[in-house]
Each structure stands twice: as C-alpha cells, then as structure tokens.
Amino acid sequence: MSLPPANLSVGAQAPADTLPALTVSGLTKQYGGVRALVGASLEVKRGSVHAVVGENGAGKSTLMKIIAGAITPDAGTLALDGKPVSFAGPLDAGRAGVGIVYQELSTFPTRDVLANLFANREPTRFGFVSRQKMMAEATPVLEQLGLAIKFDDRAGDLPVADRQLLEIARALLAHPRLILLDEPNSALNQRETARLFAIIRKLCETGVTVLYVSHRLEEVFEIADTVSVMRNGELVWTRPRQDLSIPEVIDAMLGQRAEDQYPAEVPRRSFGTPPLRVVDMSFQHDGQLFSFDVAPGEILGVAGLDGSGGDKLLPMLFGARGKASGLSIYPDGSGPPASPHAAALRGIALVPADRRREGLMLQKSIATNTAHVALGARARWWEAVTTSVLTSRARRVISDLGVKAQSERTIVHHLSGGNQQKIVVGKWLETNPGLILLDDPTRGIDVGAKRELFLLVRRLQLEGKIVLMRSTELGELLGMCSRVLVFYRQGLAGIAECGKLDQRSLLEAINTGKSVAF
Amino acid sequence: EDKIVIGFVTHHHLDQFQERIWQGARTAAADLGVELKLAAPDNVDPEAQLAIVQSLVNSGVSGIATPATSESLVAPLNAIIDGGTPVVTFLLNSPNIRAPFVGERTFPTWKEFGKRVATKLGADAKGEVLVGYCSADLEILAHRADGTIAGLKEAGPGLTVLGPFDVKLSATENYAAWEALALAHPNAVAMLDLCAPGIVSLSKLKTSGGYNWLIAGADTTPENLAAVEAGTAWMAEGQSEFLQGYMPVLMLVDAIRSGKKAVEPSFFDSGNQFVTLDNADEPYDLKDVSFKELVEIANSPELTAAHYKASLENGQLKDWKSLLQPLENQNK
Amino acid sequence: MPDEIGVVAALVVLVLAVGVVQPNFLSANNLIQLVSNSAYFGVIALGMVFLLALGEIDLSVGWNFNFSAVLTAELMLFGVDPWIAAACGIGFGAALGLLNGVMTVALGLPSIIVTLGTLSVFQGLSLVVTKSRAIIPPDLSSSFFAVTNSRLFGIPFVVYGFVFAAIVLHLVFHKSRFGYRVQAIGSNAEAAKLAGIPINRTRVVALVLMGALCGLAGATFVGVRQAIDPTTGGEFLLVAIAAAVIGGTPVTGGMGTIVGALIGALIISTIRSGVIFLGVDARWSTFVTGAVILLAVAIDKALRVQRDRSRNRNREN
Amino acid sequence: MPDEIGVVAALVVLVLAVGVVQPNFLSANNLIQLVSNSAYFGVIALGMVFLLALGEIDLSVGWNFNFSAVLTAELMLFGVDPWIAAACGIGFGAALGLLNGVMTVALGLPSIIVTLGTLSVFQGLSLVVTKSRAIIPPDLSSSFFAVTNSRLFGIPFVVYGFVFAAIVLHLVFHKSRFGYRVQAIGSNAEAAKLAGIPINRTRVVALVLMGALCGLAGATFVGVRQAIDPTTGGEFLLVAIAAAVIGGTPVTGGMGTIVGALIGALIISTIRSGVIFLGVDARWSTFVTGAVILLAVAIDKALRVQRDRSRNRNREN
Ligand SMILES: Nc1ncnc2c1ncn2[C@@H]1O[C@H](COP(=O)(O)OP(=O)(O)OP(=O)(O)O)[C@@H](O)[C@H]1O
Ligand SMILES: Nc1ncnc2c1ncn2[C@@H]1O[C@H](COP(=O)(O)OP(=O)(O)OP(=O)(O)O)[C@@H](O)[C@H]1O
Ligand SMILES: [Mg+2]
Numbered sequence A: 001m002s003l004p005p006a007n008l009s010v011g012a013q014a015p016a017d018t019l020p021a022l023t024v025s026g027l028t029k030q031y032g033g034v035r036a037l038v039g040a041s042l043e044v045k046r047g048s049v050h051a052v053v054g055e056n057g058a059g060k061s062t063l064m065k066i067i068a069g070a071i072t073p074d075a076g077t078l079a080l081d082g083k084p085v086s087f088a089g090p091l092d093a094g095r096a097g098v099g100i101v102y103q104e105l106s107t108f109p110t111r112d113v114l115a116n117l118f119a120n121r122e123p124t125r126f127g128f129v130s131r132q133k134m135m136a137e138a139t140p141v142l143e144q145l146g147l148a149i150k151f152d153d154r155a156g157d158l159p160v161a162d163r164q165l166l167e168i169a170r171a172l173l174a175h176p177r178l179i180l181l182d183e184p185n186s187a188l189n190q191r192e193t194a195r196l197f198a199i200i201r202k203l204c205e206t207g208v209t210v211l212y213v214s215h216r217l218e219e220v221f222e223i224a225d226t227v228s229v230m231r232n233g234e235l236v237w238t239r240p241r242q243d244l245s246i247p248e249v250i251d252a253m254l255g256q257r258a259e260d261q262y263p264a265e266v267p268r269r270s271f272g273t274p275p276l277r278v279v280d281m282s283f284q285h286d287g288q289l290f291s292f293d294v295a296p297g298e299i300l301g302v303a304g305l306d307g308s309g310g311d312k313l314l315p316m317l318f319g320a321r322g323k324a325s326g327l328s329i330y331p332d333g334s335g336p337p338a339s340p341h342a343a344a345l346r347g348i349a350l351v352p353a354d355r356r357r358e359g360l361m362l363q364k365s366i367a368t369n370t371a372h373v374a375l376g377a378r379a380r381w382w383e384a385v386t387t388s389v390l391t392s393r394a395r396r397v398i399s400d401l402g403v404k405a406q407s408e409r410t411i412v413h414h415l416s417g418g419n420q421q422k423i424v425v426g427k428w429l430e431t432n433p434g435l436i437l438l439d440d441p442t443r444g445i446d447v448g449a450k451r452e453l454f455l456l457v458r459r460l461q462l463e464g465k466i467v468l469m470r471s472t473e474l475g476e477l478l479g480m481c482s483r484v485l486v487f488y489r490q491g492l493a494g495i496a497e498c499g500k501l502d503q504r505s506l507l508e509a510i511n512t513g514k515s516v517a518f
Numbered sequence B: 001e002d003k004i005v006i007g008f009v010t011h012h013h014l015d016q017f018q019e020r021i022w023q024g025a026r027t028a029a030a031d032l033g034v035e036l037k038l039a040a041p042d043n044v045d046p047e048a049q050l051a052i053v054q055s056l057v058n059s060g061v062s063g064i065a066t067p068a069t070s071e072s073l074v075a076p077l078n079a080i081i082d083g084g085t086p087v088v089t090f091l092l093n094s095p096n097i098r099a100p101f102v103g104e105r106t107f108p109t110w111k112e113f114g115k116r117v118a119t120k121l122g123a124d125a126k127g128e129v130l131v132g133y134c135s136a137d138l139e140i141l142a143h144r145a146d147g148t149i150a151g152l153k154e155a156g157p158g159l160t161v162l163g164p165f166d167v168k169l170s171a172t173e174n175y176a177a178w179e180a181l182a183l184a185h186p187n188a189v190a191m192l193d194l195c196a197p198g199i200v201s202l203s204k205l206k207t208s209g210g211y212n213w214l215i216a217g218a219d220t221t222p223e224n225l226a227a228v229e230a231g232t233a234w235m236a237e238g239q240s241e242f243l244q245g246y247m248p249v250l251m252l253v254d255a256i257r258s259g260k261k262a263v264e265p266s267f268f269d270s271g272n273q274f275v276t277l278d279n280a281d282e283p284y285d286l287k288d289v290s291f292k293e294l295v296e297i298a299n300s301p302e303l304t305a306a307h308y309k310a311s312l313e314n315g316q317l318k319d320w321k322s323l324l325q326p327l328e329n330q331n332k
Numbered sequence C, D: 001m002p003d004e005i006g007v008v009a010a011l012v013v014l015v016l017a018v019g020v021v022q023p024n025f026l027s028a029n030n031l032i033q034l035v036s037n038s039a040y041f042g043v044i045a046l047g048m049v050f051l052l053a054l055g056e057i058d059l060s061v062g063w064n065f066n067f068s069a070v071l072t073a074e075l076m077l078f079g080v081d082p083w084i085a086a087a088c089g090i091g092f093g094a095a096l097g098l099l100n101g102v103m104t105v106a107l108g109l110p111s112i113i114v115t116l117g118t119l120s121v122f123q124g125l126s127l128v129v130t131k132s133r134a135i136i137p138p139d140l141s142s143s144f145f146a147v148t149n150s151r152l153f154g155i156p157f158v159v160y161g162f163v164f165a166a167i168v169l170h171l172v173f174h175k176s177r178f179g180y181r182v183q184a185i186g187s188n189a190e191a192a193k194l195a196g197i198p199i200n201r202t203r204v205v206a207l208v209l210m211g212a213l214c215g216l217a218g219a220t221f222v223g224v225r226q227a228i229d230p231t232t233g234g235e236f237l238l239v240a241i242a243a244a245v246i247g248g249t250p251v252t253g254g255m256g257t258i259v260g261a262l263i264g265a266l267i268i269s270t271i272r273s274g275v276i277f278l279g280v281d282a283r284w285s286t287f288v289t290g291a292v293i294l295l296a297v298a299i300d301k302a303l304r305v306q307r308d309r310s311r312n313r314n315r316e317n
C-alpha cells in the first residue's frame, strides 16, 4: 500500500506552458433582474497568482462559483489549459483539477475535522473509510497551515478562523491544478495569512495556478502577479501588479476617485456620561483577572491571536456566554448582562464574527432580517409587525449602508457576502445602541463599504457611544482606535496606545505578549 | 401447593367492555382464592400484548388468559403452552391455538342480530340499511358483518343492504363517518354499527339532524344502554363480558389444581343478549331481567357478581364442563 | 398569489371531483359538516404550525386534548358550573403545555423527546382519572351546552370557533412579536439568540399556546358531544401534523402557514368524507385515502412551481 | 467515553432497578426475550437513524413492514419456496422504499409528506391483498422456519439477526462513504451539494435501505410467527422513532448513533416488561411508562452533560 505524497504537489504533469491555465470568455449570469455577471472574459497564466477585486456584489463570487462548477452560467465558455470544458457540477470541476475555497463557510458543523477535510473524497481501505489514511494525508497540510486542532473535534465547535483554515486545508488536500480562493483569509489574522501566502507561493512554483479574491488590497499587492478589477458584473481591466498602485485599483473598483481609507480621527471631548468599567473579569474559572475602562466617544480595539482569549471578550461582555465574572459596571450603572436578551434591552449591540451562523436568517428577506433586534428583542409584546415599519426600516439600512440589493424584499441568501455583512451591522445600528461591540465587522466588505462603515463608527463616536472593535486586520485597529487591548494566552497582556505604535510592534505584541512597545 | 397466580391480559383497557371482563376475572379470582395479575397495553397492539404475556410467564405466573388479538400470537402462545404454562383465550379466537376459547359465536349471533333488525323494520320493509364497522383489518369484524348482512337479507328481502363501511373506532372519526353516511344516504331506514362507539354517534346525529332511522349496534356499555333507554337507539348487542372474564380464570384454576400442564382445547359459548327496551333475555339459566334491572346491574359490580352467582354456584354454569363444545363450533 | 394557492386548488379539485359524482356532497349542509368535523384536530394543527416553525414539535397533543376534556367533564360531574369547568379545561391544557415547556428548557432536551414521555404521562393520568369510563356531564341545562351546540345562519358554533381561532392565530403568527420570534428562532436559533431574542421563553410560550389550544378543543368537545371517553384524541397527533404539513408548513422550521393548516385540515376531512360519499369499499378506502393525499400534495407542488416560474419571468421583464 | 454512555447507563439503571425488586427479571431467559421482542421495531429504528441523520423521515415503515410480510406469506401460499419468498419480501420492502425515494426526489417534496401518503397506500394495498384476514403459510416444513426459529447457545435467531444488523449498520453509518455522505447532507445540505455529494441519490438509497430493513423484519416475522395479520406493524412507527431518539439521534440531522438506537429499543422493551414484573397496576402502567421514559432521557442527558464538563475541564488544563 502506498501512502499519498505527504507534501503538497501537483496533481498532474504540467501541460505546455504557453497555454493559459484558465480561459474565461463571455460569462454571463443573471438572477431574475440582477445581472451578476455580464460577459466576463479573463485569461489566467499557469503558475501565477491572479487576483480578482471589486466592490461587494461586483460578481466575483459568481465568477468563482461558475469556474468551480457550482452554478451554471447563462452564457459563456470556460477552457482549462486551452481545452474547452463544461461542468455539470462541482464534482466535474474537481475531477478536472479545479479546487475552491468558498467565501461563505461551507463546513459540516456536526461532523468532525477529518470528515470535513475529506468530504466526498474519503479514502477507503477494504471498503471502509480509512481514518489512518486521512490522518496521514491531512497532518502535514494542517501543520503547514499552523492549524492545531484535534481530528475528532466537531467543526461546529471551532472558532471561525479555524473553520476557514479547515476549508483551505480541504481544498489543498484535493491537489488541484487550479485553485480558487474566494476571500480565504477574511477571518484570519496576519500570522495565519502569512502562512497561507507561503503555501500559495510554494504551490505556484510547482505549477499550480491560483485565482484569489480579496478586499484586503495590501495583501493583494503582496501576493498577486496579476490583478483583475470587476465592477457591476463586468470585468473592467486586467493588468500586471507591478504596473499598479492601490489608489488606481480602488478608483477602478469604485468607478470614482478614492478617498482616505480611514476617516480622520475626531477630536476627543467629554460627554458627561459614565464609561464602561470592566473590573476583574476573567475568561475562565481561576483565570487571569483583567480590568479596563472605555470612555464615551472612545473606540477601543481588541487584538490577539486565536486562542488568546481576544475572540471571547466581546461575546462575554454581551452576555452570550452567560453572565460575565467580576465587578464590571456598564454605562447604565448595572453589572454585565446575563443574556443577549438583557443586553439587547440595555442598548448593547454585538455584531458577531460569523454572519451566516450567528447573524442572519438566510432564507428571510432583508426587511425581516433588519427587524431582528428592533422587533425580535426590543419591541413590546403588543407592538404589531407592520409591513410599512419593516419596509421603512429596511430601506433606511439599505441606503445608510449602501446595500446592493434589488429591494427590501430580496432574500438575504441571494445577497453577496459583503452585503450580507452590512445587513448584520445595520440591524443593530437601527436600535441606536450605547455600547457597540464589533466583532470583526469588516470581514468581507469592500473598501468603499469599509470606509462607509468607519464613517459610521466615527459618527457613533461623535454621539458619545462606546465602541469596542475586534479585528484580524491590525491596520484597521491602528487606523480607527485610540487604544488596543492586546490579549495573549487567555489574559490581557497590555493596552497599547495607538499613537505610539506601528503595525510591526503591535504584531510583535500579540505574538509575544510582551508589553515592551507600550 | 404454591399460590396460584393467573396472568390476565386484555388487548387494551380503554373502555367499560374491558372493565367488565376484568370484573369477571376479579370475581373468579376471589371466588377461587387465587391471585390475579391484570394487565393490558396502552392501545390495541399485539406485539405489546405479547411482551406483557411473556413477561408474566417469565415472572412465574401459573396460567395465562388472553385474547388471540392476532394470528401472529399463535406461535408464541403455543410455545408458552408447550413450555408448561396453561393458556385460555377469550373474546378473540384463533383456531390454531392449542387452548380453549371463551366467547360468543360470531357468525350465528350476528346473523340473528341482522334478522331481528329486519323483523323490526317489517317483513315487507323497503329502503337502505347501512352497515358499518370500526376497522377493516380485524377478521372477527368481517365475520360480524357477514353474519349481519346474511341475517338482514334472509329476514328482509326488500331491504337494500349497503356496506360494510369503515366507520373507525375513535369517537370523533366515527361520528364524522356516520355524519357523512347520513348525508350521502338520506333515505336510509336503519344504521347498524358493529362496534361499541356507533350507537352513541348515531344517537347524537339522529337527535341533532332530525333523522328517524333505526339504530342498532354492539356492546351494552352504559352510554349505549342510555341511548336505548332514551329511545334513540333500538338495540344493543351484549356478549356476556363478565363470563368472558370469569370462565378463563375458572378453567385455568381447575386445570392447575388437577395437576394439568395444559387445558384441552374447547369452546365455551359465553352467550349473548339482544337488549331492547322490552327484551334483555339472558343465556343459560341466568335470571332474565327487565331493561331497568339490566341497567342497574351494568352499573354495579356487586349486582353483576350477584347476578351470575346463582348459576355459577348451583345452576347450569356450575356444571360448565358439560357445556364445552368442540372449538370448530365457534363460528358455525 | 399567496403561498396557499396550491393547497386551496387541491381542496377545490377534491371537493369538485366528489361533487360531480355525488352532487349531495356539495350541499351546504355537508360542506358545513366537513368544516365542523375538522375543527378539533384542525385547531391543534394550527398550534402545530407555531411549533414546526420554531423547529419543535409536540407529540403529546392528542392526550393533552383528552386529559383536558376529561378534567372539564369531571369538574362538571363535581358540580362546577360548565362555563367555569371549560375555562379550567383550557387553563389545564395550557398548564400541561407549560409542563412540556419547562421540562424541555430545564432538561435542555428537544421537545420531541420530552413530549414522547409526556404523551404517555398524560394518557396514563387521564386513564387513572376516568377509570376507563366515558365521562358524561350530568346536567346539560347550562347555557354552555346551548351555546356550544348553537347555530347562527345555519352554521354551527365550532365552525365559527375554528375560523376565528385561525384568524387570530394567523395574525399572531404574521403580525405579532411572538410570531416573529418563533420564525426567527426556527430560521436560525443561534442568530436569534445573539439578536437578543429570548429563546427559551419563546419556546415555553409556544408550548403553552399549543397546550391551551388542546384544552380549548377539549373543552369545546365536551360541550358539543357531552361526553369524553378514554380513547378520544389518541389519533389526533398524526392528523394534526398531516394537516399542518399538507398545508405547506415545512418541518425544518423558520416558516409556516396557519391558513394552509386550516386548508390542510379541510383536505383531510374531504378525503375522509369523500371516500364514504363515493361508496368506496371499506377495504379499499385506506389505499384511496393515501393515494389522494399524494395527489393533493402533488397538485399543490405543481401549482407552486408554476407560480414561482411565472413570478421569476415577471421579474425578469 | 463514547456518546452512548448515557443511554447505556439509563438501561443498566432500569434493568437493575427492576431486578432488585424482582430477581426473576434478571433471568437469562427473560433478558433474552427482552432483546428478541425489540428486534422487529428495533431493526426499523436502526434504519430510522440513517434517515434522521439525513434530515429525513419515513412514516410508512410500519405498513411497509406489514405489506412486505404479507407479500412473503402470500408467496408461500402460492407455493413459492419460503427462502425465495423471504428474499422477495426483502426485495419488495426495498422496492416500496424506492417508491418513497423516487417520489420524494421527483416531486421535490420532503419525505415526511410523501411517506404520510404512502403510509396509507401501503396499509390500504396490504388490506386489499389480505382481505382483512391473517395470512398463514401453509407448509412449515421448509428449513426457513427451522432456521428462523432456531436457537444457538440458547439464544434465538432473531437476537443474532438484530445484533448482526446493528453491527453492519454501525459500520455502514460510521465507516462507509455512504454513511459519511448521509451525515454530511444532514449536517449542511448546501455544503454537501458544493462538495459534489449526490444528494438525491443518497436520499433514495437511504429510503431504499429503510425499506429493505422493513422487508427484512417482515420476512423474519413471517418465519418466526408463521403468520401475519393485517394490523401488525401499525404501531412500529412511533416506537421506532422513540428508540432512535431516546438512543441519542437528534431529529435535526447531521449525526446519529446505531448503537444508541439499539439501546433505545432495549430501553423501551425493558420498560414494557419491567412494568409487568413490578406488578404496576394496569391503569397506572401507561403513566409509569411515560414517567420512566422521561427519567431515562434525563439520566442520559445528565451523564452527557457531566462528561462534556469533565472533557472541557481536561481540555482547558
Ligand atoms: N442566488 C442568487 N440569487 C439572486 N441574486 C444573486 C444570487 N447570488 C448572487 N446574486 C447577486 O449577484 C450579484 C453578484 O454577487 P457576488 O456574490 O458574485 O458578489 P461578490 O463580488 O462576490 O461580492 P462580495 O465582495 O460582497 O462577496 C449580487 O448583486 C448578488 O446580490
Ligand atoms: N455559553 C453558554 N454556556 C453555558 N450556558 C449557557 C451559555 N449561554 C447560555 N447559557 C444558558 O442557557 C440557557 C438558555 O439561554 P438563553 O439565552 O436562550 O435564555 P433566554 O431564552 O434568553 O432566557 P429568558 O427567556 O429568561 O430571557 C440559559 O439558562 C443560559 O444561562
Ligand atoms: Mg463574494
């Protein structure tokens, strides 16, 4: 019995270098009245990293899904290595050497890590699925990705970042010749992203072609050889990276001149309202106690690696993990909320990290979703659900946050990922909360929307709201926050003053827990 | 000798019919000085009934009385007999069980039932007579229907007999079914339901809908007798439930006391009553009673026991062994 | 066109099909009776829509109905005024629902498991109370019996009750905070929790509502039939679920239709009654019932597919 | 500690509780009978685990069992060799399952609706075939009857059959690609589709498997009991679901446990038998049954919570 190659390798021998690995021509896809893709054409060179960027709803994911055989286009053709192909389903595409990491997490929550990694291609031995073979194959890939999870953990119990890594590992394990990465690192931190990029580079050396979608343009410029820009379902242009600058790309994406990414800091002033005082909180029984204050009008950042505890802080403040320990005092003078219900009633908002699992009713309309908190949690029992109230609220969210949707009756499932995120943010801001907990709020949203969101946060700041924001992108924290809580190994390592700090020293701090830089 | 324990298992315990059978069994156990274990499944479920019977056998009872609710109980019951625990069946019969059966003669009884209905309607009566039963999947009910229809045709050649219809057992479904039948057959002259709930449903319908068909049906439950008393229903057929509980215990104890490991297969006819306001004739040498007395007896366990006591202690039933017939007679 | 178009069409087809062969079937009297026969299990089906939309189920409904009716009748036997007895019956049904709810939440178990247990508990206790006897209210002179048996414009009280319950529950389901919560939790329980919707409280309230509806059906039954026996209600579970599901409420949660459940209940009654009107042989009637159910759901599905298609077409133009 | 620890503990507690009061209960003979009584609905519960894990359900199992058994017995009446008749019965059960599957997929309806219809269709056709009569194989001389009624080391054939089926299905569920697919679809149907898992085919196969198991139970029943009545099997649906669910298979899909369903079936048999051994008054026995079911699931839950706690504690340290 021969074990499969323990490292990542090319599935088949590389064909003639001259032909493009992927040729897309005239792809069109229409959903009802929405033109998701309009005659998109593209050529991707073998062994290159080809980035596709564009606004939310520009059609990037639609393009990826068509190439992966998950949806059939209305018109247009695909060719791999010059040979025309047409996929009846994802299985066909997989057999042809196309692998994909979908933007929306598509793990199997009740199944363990191994079952997830090898979904529908489980190796067998004597007719039985062989966990040995799977483990032998998966171990090196997980190691390369730095994913330290047990094989029998249930995927549903893993944090978002681990689930995303799990999906990347799943795609890599199929040894595709063409790999489509649709915002694969939206939930990953810098270290994890760096590991992913190392793997991508190694893959490209062995002739694998990578199509990469991201809203993080710095990263796009770091990894991509070629950049394509999409707008409103059309391909605007494709150019080599070295000829490009980030503002140029943004201009093309938005179809207008780009502004500063982070809106200017507003002058600090005093609001006369009480702060949030977190006192002697801890992540676990007997764990390290920590305390901090957040003043009205302050944006406090939260940073930390996976497993540092940083990802637990916001749900804990929100009451989603039961009543938090310690002697904290919230701005309304009471202690921590005992449940999310209590939190919602007290004007505390949490924009959760995993929008599809924790934030949305995918099969319901935008109107229904935007009423989630205002009606579901905060309305009095006699308040009727009227279409006019639902509609006007939804329309407000759509226009305030620039949601790209046909109408407020559109099913959320049919929105692009970024627009779904805007709905989650919008449903909370509608309730005018005083304490706002943003758990990775920019995940998957485009530069324009990101700027709009930041403008909104600044506005909240001006109104004297208390904002805590966790992000996997340190640049965002530095750009928006006055101070950043740095978590390390289930405790608070220190509080960084953003003015005295650059991205490198913040990165060092979250990786070592040392407070040298503060 | 060890204390004799009789396991007595009915096929459900959800109505007064079963309760009266239990009453007979309890009386017999008290009369004979043996212990009785009464049990039944939550609803008609032969497999659950079998599990109960087998558990009783495993817990060491001396004999088992149970109805042959289904033919698939035959092999396991025969296995119990072969294992040395005597069995007597009652109410529902299978000729393949190597055990005695206590119950009514199905076909002849229901033929007589049909005849009496036809006679009451008049020898030259015309019109539709509707026959319904509560379940198409019980063989005994098919025999009842066959008997009834045969009797109606014989004694009422001018009648149009329709059915049997499946009018269900549960009170709500039974009512709905008869309601629909009543509307579909506005000219019917008689409605016959061969299961217990029919008389109640039909009586209620007759009163509220202003119909004037003749109603007759099965079982002398308190509600059915009340309908007869009120004059809405004409006849309720009873099948001596008390004896169907009493006799199996008696036969088992007799066999066990005489050292037998099994009871010879035979048929004991429990007899039956065709109860109307002016007739409540009892089988054997049981004292014939008026309708009023019958109602009193039906409502009192003490009166019931007393009613049978004379015959059981000194009359025809004392000599029950001479009344046993071959098993084949049951459906002749 | 609303979602219920398919089931309505299926119902109309069935009614007309029987009516063509047996015009009697279309008499006002029969159609009214059809509706009134659906009322008991139909009201339970309406409550089941809430539970299915919540992603829960209550298997104990039939015996809750029975136990509540038995309690109502027993109270009447004890000389309690029938109106008060009926109110107690409804309250008792709600209390049994509360028991289901509290156990579901306290044990952290799905309601299907809890109600699998309480279904036997209710049946068993009811049996202990009735001692296998039908309970018959002794004195029918109270206005309670007059009212529950009354007719207005030839239509019986239970029909008004059933339709009224359907209207109220339709509004609750689609227009109240509670209805919104139910559907939100059924759509995505985790997201609902994080949106601040009180999951457990909503679950308990839904099970209490279900219980109260069982009690309502039970108390009304005692009024109309003036008797309750130990078996009645046992078969309601499957019919109630069938009515809800045929009506278009998916068992996967997140949505439902009260109007659909009402129509579903009528479809079941139509099939039952139609089989009898057409004089289908008793041995064949079970088969015919099943085949017609399949036909009805196929009609419903075909029409909805048709509608979705034309809807999309309209959108594109 | 595996997931089944809770139910196993509940079963042991129940068996010992009865055994302490009535030592007879612990006799080999009684315990063996307990297992063999669970075999028919138990095998159906095993198949139900696949469907529940898939997010589906089959309501027609009881009547598929009945119809398959009737067919087997009828073939024997026609003089077909009993072994061949039994094989046909199993194949027939599978064919009925195929019908369920094809209709589910072709109509695009949930299996609960389709099988709600076919449940009556199967029952009705079986009734038409039997003409309300029990079917009794005429000639019991075939080795088929000897084998199905044989005992090895005092343990009857059906017990071996049940345990063997459980082992095979356990392996299929946890070790075969089919089992992986079933659980993946139940866990996240959309992701399963994206992973290229043939959803419809898997659904059909699972319903065919369920049907074949009904046929297997039916054919074996004819061998052991040498008769099949028109009613037998009607009660199996609720017990089979109860066994699967008590055993720990959630109705929300994505996972399941064959071993749990086996234990669940034994728990149900133990309660049925224990009530008799303890001499519980027949009127109280229904209540006691329900209460003990609740107790069993509470024990199971408590133990699993306990285990998860200690697991988490170990993990964090
Ligand atoms: N199933 C669907 N039904 C209807 N509309 C859809 C569907 N899927 C996508 N769309 C629409 O197609 C357009 C393109 O969506 P797509 O997901 O490709 O955007 P995207 O570029 O990936 O955006 P994002 O950056 O937010 O992920 C959007 O307007 C979206 O609303
Ligand atoms: N992460 C957690 N770990 C352990 N227990 C939790 C966790 N989150 C919630 N709980 C507990 O689970 C139960 C359900 O919580 P949930 O928020 O659904 O309650 P609720 O419906 O809001 O309650 P109420 O109706 O009283 O507002 C509560 O008892 C809560 O204490
Ligand atoms: Mg996208």
Ligand SMILES: [Mg+2]
Residues within 6 Å of the ligand: A339, A340, A341, A342, C198, C199
């Ligand atoms: Mg709460």
